[in-house]
Amino acid sequence: MKKVSTAIALLAIWAVPAVSMGQMSANVGWVSDYVFRGVYQEDTSAFAGFDYEDDSGFYIGTWGADVGEGLETDLYFGYGGGSGDFGWSIGYTGYYYTDDWDDTYTEINLGFSYGIFALDFASGEWDGFGSPADYSFTSITLSPSVGPYFTFGSFGEDFDGDYFEIGYGVNVSGIDVSLALIQSDDLGPSSDGGEWQLVLGLTRGIDIGSSD
Numbered sequence: 679m680k681k682v683s684t685a686i687a688l689l690a691i692w693a694v695p696a697v698s699m700g701q702m703s704a705n706v707g708w709v710s711d712y713v714f715r716g717v718y719q720e721d722t723s724a725f726a727g728f729d730y731e732d733d734s735g736f737y738i739g740t741w742g743a744d745v746g747e748g749l750e751t752d753l754y755f756g757y758g759g760g761s762g763d764f765g766w767s768i769g770y771t772g773y774y775y776t777d778d779w780d781d782t783y784t785e786i787n788l789g790f791s792y793g794i795f796a797l798d799f800a801s802g803e804w805d806g807f808g809s810p811a812d813y814s815f816t817s818i819t820l821s822p823s824v825g826p827y828f829t830f831g832s833f834g835e836d837f838d839g840d841y842f843e844i845g846y847g848v849n850v851s852g853i854d855v856s857l858a859l860i861q862s863d864d865l866g867p868s869s870d871g872g873e874w875q876l877v878l879g880l881t882r883g884i885d886i887g888s889s890d
């Protein structure tokens with residue numbers, strides 16, 4: 679899934695006009711169970727990513743993860759803005775895989791937020807190894823400044839399924855430590871067939887600096 683290379687992403691970054699300022703960052707991490715939108719991916723996974731965000735609101739990035747029998751690579755870009763407590767974004771995400779672990783997903787993403795509330799919507803297509811399928815995904819997240827966050831997500835069109843997640847994160851010596859409890863009917867081997875899974879995550883963010 680989520681193979682467009684990092685080199686392509688970097689070329690797009692340097693195509694941004696030189697008069698604009700931007701921030702570059704990277705991240706590396708690990709999760710005890712890789713679950714995406716309530717769907718099991720792999721028992722344990724290491725990941726890394728690179729992001730660029732321009733002062734105008736333009737962003738672009740790439741992210742990769744170990745999925746056991748292959749590698750997932752994502753490419754995403756878009757534009758966001760807002761005023762006060764209100765924020766919005768529109769973008770594109772492509773999910774690509776090696777070794778036929780899965781086929782390509784491409785989607786348009788829309789996001790809206792106000793204070794501690796966030797609404798995200800994705801409309802996409804799965805190549806389906808020659809049998810394409812359309813899908814949509816909608817999620818609502820509540821993220822108080824103190825305490826745990828809550829997310830509910832649901833698939834539509836040719837895909838089906840809902841999930842709920844509650845989690846909490848802290849920063850320990852520069853490492854973001856998160857713990858999430860996920861409820862879904864598509865957790866597969868990660869929960870031995872059950873509907874609940876506890877996931878531990880460790881992420882290290884790296885500030886590369888600004889460019890002009």
